[in-house]
Amino acid sequence: MRPDYYQLLDVAETATAREIKAAYRKQAMRYHPDHNVGNEAAEERFKLVAEAYRVLADAEQRAHYDGWLERHKRLNMAPELVDMPRRVRVSVQHAYNRRASRRRRYERDAAHPLRMRRMSIRPTFTFSRWHLVAFYGFAFAVMLPWAVRYGQRDDSAMVAKRELHDKELIESLYTRACNGDATAQYRYANILYWGVNGVTPNEDEAMLWWLRSANQGHTGAAHNLKEAMRIRAERESVAPRPER
DSSP states (O other), X not given: OOOOHHHHHTOOTTOOHHHHHHHHHHHHHHHOTTTSTTOHHHHHHHHHHHHHHHHHHSHHHHHHHHHHHHHHHXXXXXXXXXXXXXXXXXXXXXXXXHHHHHHHHHXXXXXXXXXXXXXXXXXXXXXXXXXXXXXXXXXXXXXXHHHHHHHTSOOHHHHHHHHHHHHHHHHHHHHHHHTTOHHHHHHHHHHHHHTOTTOOOOHHHHHHHHHHHHHTTOHHHHHHHHHHHHHHHHHHHHSXXXXX
C-alpha cells in the first residue's frame, strides 16, 4: 500500500509547489543519513521523503496520486466496499466517474446559452441498423405491388403514342430540311441512312441530304458523307465482278 506523501512531508493536500519544496528540504535535513549514522529507520524515512517529493513535485504524477488518495479515502469511509470483489469495486468507481463527468459536462454547457439550447433540442431517439432494416423492408413491401402492376400494364397505348411522336418528328424534320435548315437536313439524313424510328434505310437519299447540309457548312454532315462514301467504295471494291 502506498504511503501518504503529504503526511510524510507534513504539508496539507492543497500545498503549493514552493511549500512542498520547503517541507522536503526540512525533512531531508532531519532524516539525512549523514546526520543519523547507523539509524536504519531514519535512512528508510529519508528514502520515503525523497519519493514523496519526486511524486508531488511533478504536476502529472501529483494528479494521479491525488486521484488514488481520494479513492483510498472513499474506500475507508465505506468499509462494506472492502469485502466486495475487485471487479465490482472497479465497476462502481467507473460509474461514479461517469456520473461526475456527465455532471461537469452539463455544468459546462449550462454556462453557455448556445450550448444549452443545442443540448435542449438534441433528439433522444437514434437510428440503429435494425431501424434501417425495418425502413427498407417497409419501402419494399409498399413498392412491390406497384412494380408488379407496372410490369403487367398494357403497353399498346404507350407504343402507339411513341410511334405517333416519332412520325410527327420525322415530318417536322423533313419540312425544315426542305426549307433549307442545315441541322434538320443533317438529322433527317441520319434517320434515312440508319433507318431509325421505323424508317426504311435509303443510303442514296441520305447522302444527298448530307451533301446539301455540308454545302451550307455543317461539319457533321460533311464527316458523315465522307465516311459513307468511303464505306461504299470499300464495299464495291470487294464485291465479286460478273463473269464475261
